[in-house]
Amino acid sequence: MSSIPHDHVAGHAHDDHAHHPSGIMRWITTTNHKDIGTLYLWFSMIMFLAGGVLALTIRTELFQPGLQIVDPEFFNSLTTLHGLIMIFGAIMPAAVGFANWQVPLMIGAPDMAFARMNNWSFWLLPFAATLLISSFLVPGGAAAGGWTMYAPLSVQAGMGMDFTIFAVHILGASSIMGAINIITTILNLRAPGMTLMKMPLFVWTWLITAYLLIAVMPVLAGAVTLLLTDRHFGTSFFNAAGGGDPVMFQHIFWFFGHPEVYIMILPSFGIVSTILPAFSRKPLFGYASMVYATGSIAILSFILWAHHMFTVGMPAAGQVFFMCATMLIAVPTGVKVFNWVATMWKGSLTFETPMLFAIGFIFLFTMGGFTGLVLAITPVDIQLQDTYYVVVHFHYVLVAGSLFAFFGALLALDDLLQRDVLPDAFSRPRRHAAPHSRLRDAVCRLEHGRIDRRVRLWALADPLPLHGSESDSIRAAGACQAMGGVGHAGVDTALAGAVPHLRDAARGGLIERENCAHE
Amino acid sequence: MTALPVHSNRVLLAKLCVVVVVMFGFGFAMIPFYNKICDVTGLRDIDLADKVNNTQIDTSRSIRIELDANLNKLPWRFRPLTPIVSVHPGELAQVVYEVENTTDRPMTGQAVPSYGPRRAGEYFKKLECFCFTKQSFTPHEKRQMTVVFVVDPKLPGDVATITLSYTFFEVEGNKT
Amino acid sequence: MDRIDTASAATEIARRMGHAALAASLLASSGAVYAEREYNLQTPVTSIAAQIFDLHTYIMWTCVVIFVGVFSVMFYSIFAHRKSKGHQAAQFHENTMVEIVWTVIPFLILLFMAFPATKTVLAMKDASVPDMTVKVTGFQWKWHYDYLDHGFSYVSNLTTPDAQIHNREVKGEHYLLEVDQPMVVPAGKKVRVLITAGDVIHSWWVPAFGVKQDAIPGFVRDSWFTAEKPGIYRGQCAELCGKEHGFMPIVVEVKSADDYAKWLDAQKKKSAASVDDPNKVWDPNDLIARGAKVYAANCVACHQATGKGVPGAFPALDGSPVVNGPKDAQIKIVLNGVVKDGEPTAMVAWKNTLSDTDIAAVITYTRNSWGNHTNQAVQPAEVKADRS
Numbered sequence A: 001m002s003s004i005p006h007d008h009v010a011g012h013a014h015d016d017h018a019h020h021p022s023g024i025m026r027w028i029t030t031t032n033h034k035d036i037g038t039l040y041l042w043f044s045m046i047m048f049l050a051g052g053v054l055a056l057t058i059r060t061e062l063f064q065p066g067l068q069i070v071d072p073e074f075f076n077s078l079t080t081l082h083g084l085i086m087i088f089g090a091i092m093p094a095a096v097g098f099a100n101w102q103v104p105l106m107i108g109a110p111d112m113a114f115a116r117m118n119n120w121s122f123w124l125l126p127f128a129a130t131l132l133i134s135s136f137l138v139p140g141g142a143a144a145g146g147w148t149m150y151a152p153l154s155v156q157a158g159m160g161m162d163f164t165i166f167a168v169h170i171l172g173a174s175s176i177m178g179a180i181n182i183i184t185t186i187l188n189l190r191a192p193g194m195t196l197m198k199m200p201l202f203v204w205t206w207l208i209t210a211y212l213l214i215a216v217m218p219v220l221a222g223a224v225t226l227l228l229t230d231r232h233f234g235t236s237f238f239n240a241a242g243g244g245d246p247v248m249f250q251h252i253f254w255f256f257g258h259p260e261v262y263i264m265i266l267p268s269f270g271i272v273s274t275i276l277p278a279f280s281r282k283p284l285f286g287y288a289s290m291v292y293a294t295g296s297i298a299i300l301s302f303i304l305w306a307h308h309m310f311t312v313g314m315p316a317a318g319q320v321f322f323m324c325a326t327m328l329i330a331v332p333t334g335v336k337v338f339n340w341v342a343t344m345w346k347g348s349l350t351f352e353t354p355m356l357f358a359i360g361f362i363f364l365f366t367m368g369g370f371t372g373l374v375l376a377i378t379p380v381d382i383q384l385q386d387t388y389y390v391v392v393h394f395h396y397v398l399v400a401g402s403l404f405a406f407f408g409a410l411l412a413l414d415d416l417l418q419r420d421v422l423p424d425a426f427s428r429p430r431r432h433a434a435p436h437s438r439l440r441d442a443v444c445r446l447e448h449g450r451i452d453r454r455v456r457l458w459a460l461a462d463p464l465p466l467h468g469s470e471s472d473s474i475r476a477a478g479a480c481q482a483m484g485g486v487g488h489a490g491v492d493t494a495l496a497g498a499v500p501h502l503r504d505a506a507r508g509g510l511i512e513r514e515n516c517a518h519e
Numbered sequence B: 001m002t003a004l005p006v007h008s009n010r011v012l013l014a015k016l017c018v019v020v021v022v023m024f025g026f027g028f029a030m031i032p033f034y035n036k037i038c039d040v041t042g043l044r045d046i047d048l049a050d051k052v053n054n055t056q057i058d059t060s061r062s063i064r065i066e067l068d069a070n071l072n073k074l075p076w077r078f079r080p081l082t083p084i085v086s087v088h089p090g091e092l093a094q095v096v097y098e099v100e101n102t103t104d105r106p107m108t109g110q111a112v113p114s115y116g117p118r119r120a121g122e123y124f125k126k127l128e129c130f131c132f133t134k135q136s137f138t139p140h141e142k143r144q145m146t147v148v149f150v151v152d153p154k155l156p157g158d159v160a161t162i163t164l165s166y167t168f169f170e171v172e173g174n175k176t
Numbered sequence C: 001m002d003r004i005d006t007a008s009a010a011t012e013i014a015r016r017m018g019h020a021a022l023a024a025s026l027l028a029s030s031g032a033v034y035a036e037r038e039y040n041l042q043t044p045v046t047s048i049a050a051q052i053f054d055l056h057t058y059i060m061w062t063c064v065v066i067f068v069g070v071f072s073v074m075f076y077s078i079f080a081h082r083k084s085k086g087h088q089a090a091q092f093h094e095n096t097m098v099e100i101v102w103t104v105i106p107f108l109i110l111l112f113m114a115f116p117a118t119k120t121v122l123a124m125k126d127a128s129v130p131d132m133t134v135k136v137t138g139f140q141w142k143w144h145y146d147y148l149d150h151g152f153s154y155v156s157n158l159t160t161p162d163a164q165i166h167n168r169e170v171k172g173e174h175y176l177l178e179v180d181q182p183m184v185v186p187a188g189k190k191v192r193v194l195i196t197a198g199d200v201i202h203s204w205w206v207p208a209f210g211v212k213q214d215a216i217p218g219f220v221r222d223s224w225f226t227a228e229k230p231g232i233y234r235g236q237c238a239e240l241c242g243k244e245h246g247f248m249p250i251v252v253e254v255k256s257a258d259d260y261a262k263w264l265d266a267q268k269k270k271s272a273a274s275v276d277d278p279n280k281v282w283d284p285n286d287l288i289a290r291g292a293k294v295y296a297a298n299c300v301a302c303h304q305a306t307g308k309g310v311p312g313a314f315p316a317l318d319g320s321p322v323v324n325g326p327k328d329a330q331i332k333i334v335l336n337g338v339v340k341d342g343e344p345t346a347m348v349a350w351k352n353t354l355s356d357t358d359i360a361a362v363i364t365y366t367r368n369s370w371g372n373h374t375n376q377a378v379q380p381a382e383v384k385a386d387r388s
Helices: A003-009 A025-031 A033-061 A071-108 A115-137 A159-188 A201-232 A246-280 A285-302 A316-345 A353-374 A378-383 A388-417 A438-447 A450-461 A464-475 A478-485 A486-496 A503-514 B006-041 B116-125 C009-029 C047-080 C096-125 C257-275 C284-298 C328-334 C357-369 C380-386
Strands: B063-072 B075-082 B085-086 B092-099 B106-114 B124-128 B135-137 B140-149 B161-170 C130-138 C142-147 C150-154 C182-188 C193-196 C201-206 C211-215 C222-227 C231-235 C251-257
Touching: A003 B106, A025 A033, A033 A071, A033 A115, A071 A115, A071 A159, A071 A201, A071 A246, A071 A388, A071 B161, A159 A201, A201 A246, A201 A285, A246 A285, A246 A316, A246 A353, A246 A388, A316 A353, A316 A378, A316 C047, A316 C096, A353 A378, A353 A388, A353 C047, A378 B161, A378 C047, A378 C096, A464 B106, A464 C222, A486 C130, B063 B075, B063 B092, B063 B135, B063 C130, B063 C193, B075 B135, B085 B092, B092 B135, B135 B140, B140 B161, B161 C193, C047 C096, C047 C130, C130 C182, C130 C201, C150 C257, C182 C257, C193 C201, C193 C211, C201 C231, C201 C251, C211 C222, C251 C257, C284 C357, C328 C357, C328 C380, C357 C380
Parallel strands: B063 B161, C130 C193, C182 C251
Antiparallel strands: B063 B085, B075 B092, B092 B140, B106 B135, B106 B161, B124 B140, C130 C142, C142 C150, C193 C222, C201 C211, C231 C251
């Protein structure tokens, strides 16, 4: 039940399943959101390891003072590429991978709205990544001006910088396509009765993330394009000689860069908000306030970019404004943390590995938040800017935050898929866990049979008849069969069902849908 | 989905071609558009002499003007002949910078002014400045260049010192 | 712990708590502890750095309190509300009152943080009325210090030997934090630093002063500090500027007023020696040529290019009895300026801004220009003799 390849090849749809491509072609031509989600996750894993190798090299060099194994210029390349690869290659694609897997399932859509664009937005990534990594091999080495690529240092850099600029362009195009796809899917392909305020929180966070992506990725593309023309076509956007200003690059970059950090963390908020209720056996606390908090974070993220630039010498009024705007972010973020803790409060907690990651997320992400608060205070930031304090701050948020959530999601997914590929730290004695699948069990308990409705809801929704056969198979299958026998359907329903608000959606929507389903 | 006739593909192609043409056209239409914006907002007027409306000399206070010269990767000599002058707000003053091209090739440079504190910039009116145009130098040419300026009497009272700093950049493109 | 005197006992205690908490938490986890290891911001030597230190301590403790509060709830929940203990899940999932409370309270806490922080921001920005100005220019990869008031400048280069960097020698005490010529400033004086760069963006950072300002090519930015205590303070470039970004430290030596005056004198002599020898005997024509430039730079604004001055405001030099009279009198006027009724006039003293040679040249020029034909040349040595 993977893909609909024939459709792709012929350009007009006959549901002819005789020519399923197999092997590598299956993955290259796939338009199935789950396949593409899997591709995203594998890509992200590979890039995570690549970026990890760079990080290990950095730490090896820093094992003791003095120069040991790499020279300073190469060291700068390592830090630059580590940043770019981890951000654009590991974290963002992983988030898109989970969105591909879960968003259609959670909202009862048959697939992503633009299935072929989905394929294209993934397959741009390997090319961009190759361009980025191969820049190590060109004369002058890879870009070494930091992942922020500040002009004029990046203007004087070698050919590696051009590779990086083009790679960023391609990665940006991919992200924008992915975001358009996700927004369209969420806004247009929800099952009947699935109102916006009944969507699982993961869907909400991704909807907001996707808007952020569309708003700011073009800004980054603009910034690096200006850099490119400054480098090669004699413009002086960032050169004072021609009336430009080097600081303008920083303004443009951080106008992208700050929403970007929320692009990387918001999907993780959604994941944690999904995992936590399942293992607490208790509905998410404050669903509506979670949605509003996510929205406020996204809006605020556009008005505080210059807190990355407190040392460039902006006027006092600017510093105070950006300081206060930055501190305001702590309010919705705090609300989220409080809600998570309240979700656990008086629950019936078990500690399977996804839950451990979720708890680890809350604990360590909050440390990232507190260090962020310290950094928001302009005078303190002036001491801490460009020091390891900042490095520590964003690694708390990105590693202990985003990455922990992704690990948790991966394990939950694995668990639901019944693959048992990944180990569960607590699984050996299995005293706290259900016999077959821990999360599934937890969800079933929570759902009290709602899963059944969810499956039918999903099957009936089917606004794009691309997956006729697929929905038919589900339609034919009962809920339990879907959970046990057909792995994929099990995930859909279980994770989606973990959000209790669906109960009413399903009930109301189903009846309505059934009335008009056979018109 | 139903099978589409070949005709509709052609229509789509034609539409897409129109979109391409319009987008290119839009790109070129941006040139006069931006020119107009710059004219209206005065964004590009950095190389024009400032207008002085109020020439009332405020002798009650004097402003210390520190002159500063920088070179951005240029093998020249560039310095103010007097590093510090004192002026009254509203008073017309003239300072001289000396530039020498120490290389064996003709070079063109552009000087960019900057002010410390930054907010003093808007009160520092330059009537004549070598920074308004590109400056070309023959090999080993040494030239003195003047700046005529007035400090606006509206300058905030807590600013007692203004640093006028010039940085000479080579104008790229004249290099080879 | 050495502190500046202004810090009150209360903030002193708070600061010690800041040190102690950080040190304790980190010491606990590290086996080998070196005496000089610092876990907090550097000991402040300016009032701004002290304010920053206190702000950081205040905010960190606030965060610690919130952290403990929130996570004791979470860990209690983890302990008490376990399924393995047979805890049955409650099914509540919202409470508007609670939501409002935990939105408003953090907001109020933030207000209490923003207020002192804003005060410090305003204090940091107030670079007006400095006692002296030093221009700092960042280059790849060294710092250039320019004493604008005194007309000399020098480059400050890393002195850590290559052998230490490449691990062929034991590293010194100030590894990568030592330079050949540090910036020197007097203690207790407000020093304005004008910061710019000659190639890419650098950042001038001295942690003990609480000053970090990006150096932006093409633009000057100003910052300031008043170092309370003599000593040597070290910092680093804080903006990635290329290959040797880690090898361009900043060292500032704060000297007492007397020591600073001595140092200044020595520097001035050194720079004067390198520019012009005041004992050199010049050819009168060279003096006139040089004097024309000095005149154009310093004198034309008032005395005009014609030498006729502005009637009623600035006296004419053309035909002036002073210019056509004894040399000594004119030299003294140029050196010391004109004081009328105890008030300095527009004719300022030039002894601090012009060298002996320049003064000699400009006087020679005026005595032999326009309608003045004294045919007298003033040599730098004569000017030097009249200084005192």
